Amino acid sequence: MSIFVNSDTRLLVQGITGREGQFHTRQCADYGTRVVAGVTPGKGGLDMDGIPIFNGVQEAAEETRANCSMIFVPPPFAADAIMESVDAGIELIVAITEGIPVLDMMRVKQMLNRSGSRLIGPNCPGIITPGQTKIGIMPAQIHKPGGPIGVVSRSGTLTYEVVFQLTGQGIGQTTCIGIGGDPVNGTNFIDCLSAFENDPETKGIVMVGEIGGNAEEDAAEFIRSNVSKPVVGFIAGITAPPGRRMGHAGAIISGGSGTAHAKIEALKKAGVHVCENLGHMGEMCAEIFPS
Amino acid sequence: MKIHEFQAKTIFRKYQVPTPKGGLALDSETAQQIASDIGHFPVVVKAQIHAGGRGKGGGVRLAHSMDEVFQHTNAIIGMNLVTHQTGPEGKTVKQVLVEEGVDINKELYLSLIPDRETACILVIASEAGGMDIEEVAATTPEKIIKVHINPLTGIQPFHCRKVSFGLNLPSAVIKEFSQMLTRLYQLFIENDCSLVEINPLVITAENRVLALDAKMDFDDNALFRHKDLMDFRDLDEEDPLDVEASKFNLNYINLDGTVGNMVNGAGLAMAVMDTIKLAGAEPANFLDVGGGATTEMVENGFKIILSDDKVKAVLINIFGGILRCDVLAKGVVEAARNTQITVPLVVRMEGTNVEEGRRILAESGLELFTAKDMKSAGEIVAKIVAS
Numbered sequence: 251m252s253i254f255v256n257s258d259t260r261l262l263v264q265g266i267t268g269r270e271g272q273f274h275t276r277q278c279a280d281y282g283t284r285v286v287a288g289v290t291p292g293k294g295g296l297d298m299d300g301i302p303i304f305n306g307v308q309e310a311a312e313e314t315r316a317n318c319s320m321i322f323v324p325p326p327f328a329a330d331a332i333m334e335s336v337d338a339g340i341e342l343i344v345a346i347t348e349g350i351p352v353l354d355m356m357r358v359k360q361m362l363n364r365s366g367s368r369l370i371g372p373n374c375p376g377i378i379t380p381g382q383t384k385i386g387i388m389p390a391q392i393h394k395p396g397g398p399i400g401v402v403s404r405s406g407t408l409t410y411e412v413v414f415q416l417t418g419q420g421i422g423q424t425t426c427i428g429i430g431g432d433p434v435n436g437t438n439f440i441d442c443l444s445a446f447e448n449d450p451e452t453k454g455i456v457m458v459g460e461i462g463g464n465a466e467e468d469a470a471e472f473i474r475s476n477v478s479k480p481v482v483g484f485i486a487g488i489t490a491p492p493g494r495r496m497g498h499a500g501a502i503i504s505g506g507s508g509t510a511h512a513k514i515e516a517l518k519k520a521g522v523h524v525c526e527n528l529g530h531m532g533e534m535c536a537e538i539f540p541s
Numbered sequence: 542m543k544i545h546e547f548q549a550k551t552i553f554r555k556y557q558v559p560t561p562k563g564g565l566a567l568d569s570e571t572a573q574q575i576a577s578d579i580g581h582f583p584v585v586v587k588a589q590i591h592a593g594g595r596g597k598g599g600g601v602r603l604a605h606s607m608d609e610v611f612q613h614t615n616a617i618i619g620m621n622l623v624t625h626q627t628g629p630e631g632k633t634v635k636q637v638l639v640e641e642g643v644d645i646n647k648e649l650y651l652s653l654i655p656d657r658e659t660a661c662i663l664v665i666a667s668e669a670g671g672m673d674i675e676e677v678a679a680t681t682p683e684k685i686i687k688v689h690i691n692p693l694t695g696i697q698p699f700h701c702r703k704v705s706f707g708l709n710l711p712s713a714v715i716k717e718f719s720q721m722l723t724r725l726y727q728l729f730i731e732n733d734c735s736l737v738e739i740n741p742l743v744i745t746a747e748n749r750v751l752a753l754d755a756k757m758d759f760d761d762n763a764l765f766r767h768k769d770l771m772d773f774r775d776l777d778e779e780d781p782l783d784v785e786a787s788k789f790n791l792n793y794i795n796l797d798g799t800v801g802n803m804v805n806g807a808g809l810a811m812a813v814m815d816t817i818k819l820a821g822a823e824p825a826n827f828l829d830v831g832g833g834a835t836t837e838m839v840e841n842g843f844k845i846i847l848s849d850d851k852v853k854a855v856l857i858n859i860f861g862g863i864l865r866c867d868v869l870a871k872g873v874v875e876a877a878r879n880t881q882i883t884v885p886l887v888v889r890m891e892g893t894n895v896e897e898g899r900r901i902l903a904e905s906g907l908e909l910f911t912a913k914d915m916k917s918a919g920e921i922v923a924k925i926v927a928s
Contacts, residue, residue, distance in 0.1 A: 325762065325765070326765060326766065349762045350762060351733055351760050351762045351763035351766075352655050352733075352735065352760050352762065352763070353655065353692060353730065353733055353760070353763065354763075355660070356655060356660040356661070356662075356692045357692050357693060359660035360660055360691060360692060360693045361693075363660075389861075389892060389893060391893065392892065403808070404808065405806060405807065405808020405809065406806050406808065406809075407804075407805055407806025407808065407809040407860045408806060408808030408809040408811075408812055409808075410806075410809075410860045410892070411809055411812070411860055411891075411915070414860070414891060414892070431807060431808065433655070433657040434655070434657050434660050458808070460808050460811060461811070463657050463658075464658070484812075486808050486809075486811035486812040486815060487811040487814075487815070488815045488818065489796075489811070489814040489815050489817075489818045489823075489824055490811055490814070490827070491794070491796065493626075494794050494827075495761070496794070496807055496810075496811055496827055497792045497806075497807025497808075497810060497811075497827070497829040498807045498808065499761075499762060500657070501807060501808075501811070510815075526819065527815075527816060527819050527916065527919075528812045528815070528816055528915055529816060529914060529915040529916025529917075529918075529919065530916065
């Protein structure tokens with residue numbers, strides 16, 4: 251089992267003909283992901299490695315029964331690309347693009363709230379169910395298929411580090427999701443925690459957060475009353491100065507809120523095993539999660 | 542991106558949001574000229590720096606005569622202004638805003654921000670104007686009014702009524718206030734603001750609404766569609782190393798410690814800073830060279846880190862995913878040679894082609910320490926700077 255994506259997921263790629271789009275589409279296809287369509291306006295009728303290209307998402311979805319979209323469209327046009335997929339009724343939209351203006355994302359979010367689509371990202375590495383399907387830019391080889399651990403994180407390479415340490419301890423993953431480092435995003439911690447809780451093959455969860463906003467505090471509140479599986483947490487940014495944007499648009503301590511300490515406290519209170527030093531993550535998981 | 546008060550007021554006037562009469566001066570002569578154009582006393586001389594809390598630090602002074610305009614301007618320009626937002630080192634003032642004094646009936650607080658949780662524009666208002674709003678929120682939260690505006694509908698008259706009645710505005714003021722709030726909302730949306738704050742917004746003795754102060758921040762991600770706003774950027778207000786790094790598209794923030802560090806990815810970069818701290822040392826910077834760092838970016842990152850004299854050792858932590866470790870190792874070796882690195886270098890890398898990468902580093906002849914994981918990387922570098 252897994253959450254949100256599996257070997258049946260039929261992927262279309264928006265921005266398939268761009269440099270990044272091409273490269274990562276091939277990486278995903280090599281991993282075994284069923285890439286059924288690409289979308290680049292003006293290039294409909296062509297193909298890439300035999301994958302048919304369409305001018306629009308609606309048409310692509312109708313022709314190929316694609317139910318998931320991965321977006322590599324540059325920031326000025328990315329919100330439009332997400333909305334096109336929502337409009338076409340795509341079930342799962344994974345937006346990799348970094349640098350989308352906040353106001354654009356607010357409009358996207360309002361549209362999403364009134365739709366049946368789920369968005370992962372933007373500004374994220376994507377989602378992978380090891381051994382089945384990879385929809386994103388994460389390095390495939392660090393993952394270990396078969397579970398039993400679900401991973402959810404706001405960061406890209408930080409997730410790779412955590413997954414690498416898990417695999418190093420012989421601990422496999424059910425699904426790993428990067429929800430993205432932007433202030434306004436689609437799927438949040440709670441959505442993922444709830445899905446992992448309901449997935450029978452997931453026996454434990456690793457949650458990786460960082461400074462800024464209060465998504466981790468909300469997640470802690472949710473865990474306390476709704477999650478029965480063991481959760482290991484990590485929060486990056488104990489040393490981050492207030493008022494500065496730490497790379498990710500959403501990673502900023504403002505007006506004394508969003509600090510790492512507050513998040514760590516909230517997680518501890520909810521019974522989460524908080525890992526203070528990232529270097530110990532693998533060992534700690536090996537101790538806490540049932541083998 | 543932050544801008545100065547006088548720049549924000551220029552934008553306010555473009556949207557017909559009322560501001561006091563006044564102008565910008567870089568010397569006392571110009572300040573006196575502006576005061577004479579205003580035509581009546583008192584006038585206010587206000588230091589123009591990006592940080593708030595200027596009044597408490599002596600950066601805002603009332604002048605009742607031309608002599609006082611002269612004195613205050615000379616006292617403020619060139620002063621090192623320390624406020625709770627500048628840090629203890631303060632900020633040198635280079636310019637002042639000279640404005641007419643106003644007969645104040647009531648001081649209010651008003652701000653607009655994007656609310657990440659609800660994906661709405663949030664209007665925050667309070668009758669406790671002129672005070673530190675975070676303190677008001679903490680001590681008397683009932684004095685804070687919050688109104689959410691859905692960006693799909695935009696601002697409606699009922700939003701304005703909610704704020705107006707919440708503020709107990711006199712009925713004579715409500716119409717003008719609502720007009721002003723509507724324009725502020727337009728200004729916020731059309732310029733991709735991440736903050737518009739007026740503290741205080743005043744009701745004058747003549748029942749006019751006036752923005753006595755103005756603070757604006759913009760969404761850096763949206764600046765590509767506001768080329769005109771880039772003219773407002775003041776490099777003097779930014780850390781010189783931060784400015785240099787931004788030229789190379791590097792995500793760099795200068796900090797106070799002694800351990801320079803270079804990491805790919807923002808989250809991992811923060812975690813590495815934390816690891817340095819946990820090992821007993823202090824990070825000298827935050828530097829994210831990006832998930833797809835190139836040899837050139839690594840080299841530029843190196844130069845920036847090394848131009849900070851506080852740096853006693855450098856830690857490189859790269860998680861090679863799409864970027865292969867052998868490519869990165871070559872980049873590190875090249876950069877280390879070209880920049881003539883003078884401090885110890887600790888490298889930890891992991892991921893694709895890691896053996897090849899380690900071999901390249903080992904055979905480079907460079908004096909560097911290789912760490913096998915994050916934990917030992919932190920410990921090694923902390924030991925070096927402690928010795």
